[in-house]
Amino acid sequence: MPRLVAERADALPALGELFREFGFEGTSLSMITVATGLGKGSLYHFFPGGKEEMAAAVLAEIDAWFATHVFEPLRRDPDAAAGIGRMFQAVDAYFRGGGRVCLVGVFSLGDTRERFATTLRTYFAVWGAALTDALSRAGWNPTAAADFAEEILAxxxxxxxxSRALDEPAVFSRMLARLRQRAIG
Amino acid sequence: MPRLVAERADALPALGELFREFGFEGTSLSMITVATGLGKGSLYHFFPGGKEEMAAAVLAEIDAWFATHVFEPLRRDPDAAAGIGRMFQAVDAYFRGGGRVCLVGVFSLGDTRERFATTLRTYFAVWGAALTDALSRAGWNPTAAADFAEEILAxxxxxxxxSRALDEPAVFSRMLARLRQRAIG
DNA sequence: GTCTATAAAGCGATAGAC
DNA sequence: GTCTATCGCTTTATAGAC
Structure with a gap:
């Protein structure tokens, strides 16, 4: 029977869900030991920097996922509209139709903002730039593209x-459909 | 020289800023004693239920403020477009042009969501209903009005x-201007 | 009503055996 | 690499003097 957590990366999904659900302060080491099945000794072996290093590792993994599944299609797909379509599809899947919140958003609103300032800022800045580029290639004039990219991200x-406040994930689905319609029809 | 905190309500502004900035878990009683100038004894005199009662009181105050300055104009202003205009003005002032986050939003994303579920849900539901009504009276067809109200709140x-993640309040100002333009021109 | 002192529990982090 | 035990500190909350 394979071990559930054999290396550092195996713990990241559980860590991500905890931080998403409870925030940085709200997630305690004892919750982490339960969710990962790892003792404190193992956790500090994988993450010598403690909770802060765990959160940074989760953010880095999220960054990498979005770079592959969102930013790259936006920049590289020769058919700009198709790249934008893939973005909406990836975003819907990632946030599970509104059933999952955004850790970058959660950290941006909390007192974690200063601690991870560069990562948080870069995530939205890179996404915004890639989307602006794709919208421009899809026929939007540069100013309108930058404006609409900002509107899509927000x-x-x-x-x-x-969706979270109303406990109604459909709010997210509807918003995605509206934005997609305006972007690529 | 008047006392800064003579009664329970006088502590709410400072409490609000703390919860907004650091979240529920991130705000400690020691931070609260410093920010309000009140000892723990006084705090528990005003709020026997502790931190949770403080947060609930802040949420209630926010609800009341929005009821007066946002929901009522939307519902009561005979000129629906003017009521919507007043909403945008009040929202811009309340969030200080993007320099201040929304406590309801912060609590909705965190583990505080379940604790204050009814309050959080009601805040957005009431706002959404009042805005939908105003948009309808301003000439939007009912379906489009509900859809657009949701889009405005989101x-x-x-x-x-x-704005918080990018440390760029102008993002908020631009969004408000765009939404206002689409709503009432 | 306000304070200080303190209780009881939980926190992040470390040490050291295995 | 994983565990248990423990350190030192902070947390929320209470008690009781004033």
Missing amino acids: GIQGALVL | GIQGALVL
């Missing part, structure tokens, strides 16, 4: 907040 | 997240 984050 | 929340 719409996604806001819909996640609303 | 846009506001998302723009606050983005």
